Amino acid sequence: MGVSANNRDGLCFPGVWIMELDERKKVILGTIIENYIETAEPVGSRTVAKRNRLDISPATIRNEMADLEDMGYLEQPHTSAGRIPSNLGYRMYVDHLMKRYELTAGEISRMKALMELKIAELDTLIREITNIYSRLTNYTVIGSMPETKKVSIKHFQLVPIDDEAAILVVVTDNNSVKDTKIPLETPVDVRTAARISSILNENLTNLPFGEVDPDVITSLYARISGYDGLLRNIFRFIYDTVEASDNAEVFHGGITNLLNFPEYSNIYRAKQLMEYLSDRANLHRAVALREHEPVKICIGSENKAAELADCSIVLSSYKANGEVVGTIGLVGPTRMDYSRAVSNIKCLTQQISRLLDKKYNKKNTGKGV
Amino acid sequence: MGVSANNRDGLCFPGVWIMELDERKKVILGTIIENYIETAEPVGSRTVAKRNRLDISPATIRNEMADLEDMGYLEQPHTSAGRIPSNLGYRMYVDHLMKRYELTAGEISRMKALMELKIAELDTLIREITNIYSRLTNYTVIGSMPETKKVSIKHFQLVPIDDEAAILVVVTDNNSVKDTKIPLETPVDVRTAARISSILNENLTNLPFGEVDPDVITSLYARISGYDGLLRNIFRFIYDTVEASDNAEVFHGGITNLLNFPEYSNIYRAKQLMEYLSDRANLHRAVALREHEPVKICIGSENKAAELADCSIVLSSYKANGEVVGTIGLVGPTRMDYSRAVSNIKCLTQQISRLLDKKYNKKNTGKGV
DNA sequence: TGTTAGCACTCACACCCATTGAGTGCTAAC
DNA sequence: GTTAGCACTCAATGGGTGTGAGTGCTAACA
Numbered sequence: 001m002g003v004s005a006n007n008r009d010g011l012c013f014p015g016v017w018i019m020e021l022d023e024r025k026k027v028i029l030g031t032i033i034e035n036y037i038e039t040a041e042p043v044g045s046r047t048v049a050k051r052n053r054l055d056i057s058p059a060t061i062r063n064e065m066a067d068l069e070d071m072g073y074l075e076q077p078h079t080s081a082g083r084i085p086s087n088l089g090y091r092m093y094v095d096h097l098m099k100r101y102e103l104t105a106g107e108i109s110r111m112k113a114l115m116e117l118k119i120a121e122l123d124t125l126i127r128e129i130t131n132i133y134s135r136l137t138n139y140t141v142i143g144s145m146p147e148t149k150k151v152s153i154k155h156f157q158l159v160p161i162d163d164e165a166a167i168l169v170v171v172t173d174n175n176s177v178k179d180t181k182i183p184l185e186t187p188v189d190v191r192t193a194a195r196i197s198s199i200l201n202e203n204l205t206n207l208p209f210g211e212v213d214p215d216v217i218t219s220l221y222a223r224i225s226g227y228d229g230l231l232r233n234i235f236r237f238i239y240d241t242v243e244a245s246d247n248a249e250v251f252h253g254g255i256t257n258l259l260n261f262p263e264y265s266n267i268y269r270a271k272q273l274m275e276y277l278s279d280r281a282n283l284h285r286a287v288a289l290r291e292h293e294p295v296k297i298c299i300g301s302e303n304k305a306a307e308l309a310d311c312s313i314v315l316s317s318y319k320a321n322g323e324v325v326g327t328i329g330l331v332g333p334t335r336m337d338y339s340r341a342v343s344n345i346k347c348l349t350q351q352i353s354r355l356l357d358k359k360y361n362k363k364n365t366g367k368g369v
Numbered sequence: 370m371g372v373s374a375n376n377r378d379g380l381c382f383p384g385v386w387i388m389e390l391d392e393r394k395k396v397i398l399g400t401i402i403e404n405y406i407e408t409a410e411p412v413g414s415r416t417v418a419k420r421n422r423l424d425i426s427p428a429t430i431r432n433e434m435a436d437l438e439d440m441g442y443l444e445q446p447h448t449s450a451g452r453i454p455s456n457l458g459y460r461m462y463v464d465h466l467m468k469r470y471e472l473t474a475g476e477i478s479r480m481k482a483l484m485e486l487k488i489a490e491l492d493t494l495i496r497e498i499t500n501i502y503s504r505l506t507n508y509t510v511i512g513s514m515p516e517t518k519k520v521s522i523k524h525f526q527l528v529p530i531d532d533e534a535a536i537l538v539v540v541t542d543n544n545s546v547k548d549t550k551i552p553l554e555t556p557v558d559v560r561t562a563a564r565i566s567s568i569l570n571e572n573l574t575n576l577p578f579g580e581v582d583p584d585v586i587t588s589l590y591a592r593i594s595g596y597d598g599l600l601r602n603i604f605r606f607i608y609d610t611v612e613a614s615d616n617a618e619v620f621h622g623g624i625t626n627l628l629n630f631p632e633y634s635n636i637y638r639a640k641q642l643m644e645y646l647s648d649r650a651n652l653h654r655a656v657a658l659r660e661h662e663p664v665k666i667c668i669g670s671e672n673k674a675a676e677l678a679d680c681s682i683v684l685s686s687y688k689a690n691g692e693v694v695g696t697i698g699l700v701g702p703t704r705m706d707y708s709r710a711v712s713n714i715k716c717l718t719q720q721i722s723r724l725l726d727k728k729y730n731k732k733n734t735g736k737g738v
Numbered sequence: 739t740g741t742t743a744g745c746a747c748t749c750a751c752a753c754c755c756a757t758t759g760a761g762t763g764c765t766a767a768c
Numbered sequence: 769g770t771t772a773g774c775a776c777t778c779a780a781t782g783g784g785t786g787t788g789a790g791t792g793c794t795a796a797c798a
Contacts, residue, residue: 079778
């Protein structure tokens with residue numbers, strides 16, 4: 001792995017890049033990274049010598065550190081400073097060196113307490129969790145909501161308001177409700193509205209938004225004649241909602257937590273990152289996660305966006321009924337406490353998944369209000 | 370007014386606090402404030418002498434400045450610096466000295482362009498306007514949404530989902546839709562749901578949420594017997610929604626714009642203010658506005674919250690059908706460009722009011738999708 | 739009596755420069 | 769292979785000095 005990691009960066013000093021990380025190098029690298037995570041200060045050989053029990057002198061460690069730097073795991077801000085981890089170093093640490101952080105009982109119970117929020121709508125709930133969680137962790141939290149594409153329609157209801165407008169209410173799978181006002185060309189009375197509603201219900205329910213068959217649509221135009229304009233608007237709404245899933249609900253909380261890190265004491269940098277994260281499109285890209293990944297860690301330049309080049313994101317997804325419906329992640333400087341962050345976010349998404357199962361499982365309707 | 374403004378701060382050096390601001394003092398004070406708004410640097414006597422056409426020497430101006438300082442309108446950061454306006458100085462400026470800023474054609478047209486956003490839901494629309502507007506003005510924008518209390522219910526619809534739950538959909542006056550899932554003790558079939566819906570519609574619609582008569586509620590329990598639990602949940606939802614109006618929708622946009630001001634180059638200060646504004650309860654207090662006030666300016670310590678003591682807020686309300694439904698404001702350092710901010714926010718709220726009238730007027734249903 | 743020139747004084751800020759100390763790399767000895 | 773010793777580097781710190789913008793006071797002037 002040392003090899004492939006090394007290759008990744010294109011380093012190939014003969015005799016160096018072939019070098020496996022031996023146990024001692026691993027311990028030294030780990031010590032340096034953990035120290036740097038704590039202090040944000042370059043770590044010197046003396047500090048490393050004192051902090052671990054290898055019983056070797058600073059001079060020896062200096063040699064090893066020089067090796068680690070050659071291999072690309074460490075960097076030196078300037079000649080007479082200690083070493084700081086490179087992105088590659090963090091990657092090595094995250095993949096092979098770090099120990100799993102065990103959450104304390106207090107942390108777990110606080111996390112569980114989070115789930116006691118009595119909020120009916122999913123989005124408000126997740127948003128609120130996000131806010132509190134950001135205070136809990138002192139990181140910035142980002143996340144995404146269930147994507148509409150995978151959500152089925154459970155119920156249509158067309159409600160006439162007056163002669164010129166009606167409201168279309170769509171209840172989805174996970175019981176969130178989308179609605180829109182639809183202008184009427186011809187007045188629709190309550191009975192007609194009910195008829196249209198039931199036809200829509202017969203033909204379009206229990207299908208993911210994205211998979212409504214065009215043929216079905218055509219047949220609907222035939223069955224509900226005289227209301228072409230109305231139908232067009234209804235389908236346009238459905239279509240827009242499907243499209244909207246591409247900029248599906250994304251959110252962030254505790255964005256000012258970034259200002260806690262010395263990395264962002266430079267106000268310009270802080271502003272740049274905060275603005276980047278305030279844009280929904282960017283956020284959407286940032287929380288992207290392949291479904292099979294349990295936890296994804298993006299370190300510094302591994303993030304595609306230049307604005308994220310000096311921060312890391314730890315992402316994990318939450319599920320409802322076994323299916324991934326959303327993502328939550330922690331944002332911090334590349335120096336973030338990965339071990340803790342990973343355990344933490346895993347625990348959170350597990351709790352949320354459990355909550356959602358409880359909330360939306362037929363067996364357990366939870367509390368409505 | 371010089372007198373009352375002065376009294377407000379309790380200053381009463383004999384022979385000084387009685388002093389009216391003569392024309393020259395007004396010009397000097399105005400010049401200093403406008404200069405300070407531009408540069409954020411203390412303003413010296415030479416600068417004042419150069420900037421206005423009073424044709425008096427810096428020495429004379431120094432005397433006048435000393436007077437203005439005695440009267441409480443100016444402050445000196447340290448002995449050998451120029452003067453900066455005090456909160457009282459700004460207040461005087463805002464109330465009596467500043468000229469109305471005339472918006473340029475470009476500014477007006479950009480503001481109008483804002484209103485072209487095709488978004489159906491009021492809250493998304495206002496939020497989006499807020500974001501763009503914050504980019505336009507380079508200030509932080511805060512605001513509040515229509516208060517639910519004054520909104521009437523237009524339509525109830527109870528939609529059974531399965532044997533154990535139903536969805537209650539409430540369409541309000543301004544066509545926003547609130548919904549909740551309600552657990553069922555006894556299954557409710559579609560017909561019963563329709564019956565309950567229509568009884569609710571007969572008795573509770575076209576009333577402001579806050580004014581539902583307790584007697585009506587009692588009579589409803591009698592008419593819809595056998596569904597006490599369900600009704601309780603429904604009323605609880607209504608009640609909660611009414612209560613929710615106390616922490617009605619508030620929002621902010623462009624909060625990182627604060628970091629543009631040298632006043633907030635101190636990261637700790639910036640963080641404090643940003644966090645304050647991120648809390649909905651605080652925000653709610655900040656946007657409070659008495660209905661008759663067209664524009665409200667809160668300067669520095671005039672804000673009750675200590676966190677807002679070094680910033681100013683310019684607020685204005687927007688209306689729908691002649692009634693105040695929400696507020697929008699600009700947040701900046703006390704040194705903000707009041708003249709411009711006032712014209713700007715007035716124009717914005719006018720535009721929004723016009724938009725809302727167009728959108729929700731029966732005569733003009735706008736576009737549903 | 740109001741205005742102004744002159745002058746001494748204040749004070750933040752920038753700059754220079756020497757010192758300090760943490761940390762390195764190299765070499766030679768163990 | 770490990771280590772002690774040593775010369776070297778370089779950011780950071782702090783004292784000293786000069787600069788300049790700005791003031792307040794005083795005395796002279798219109």
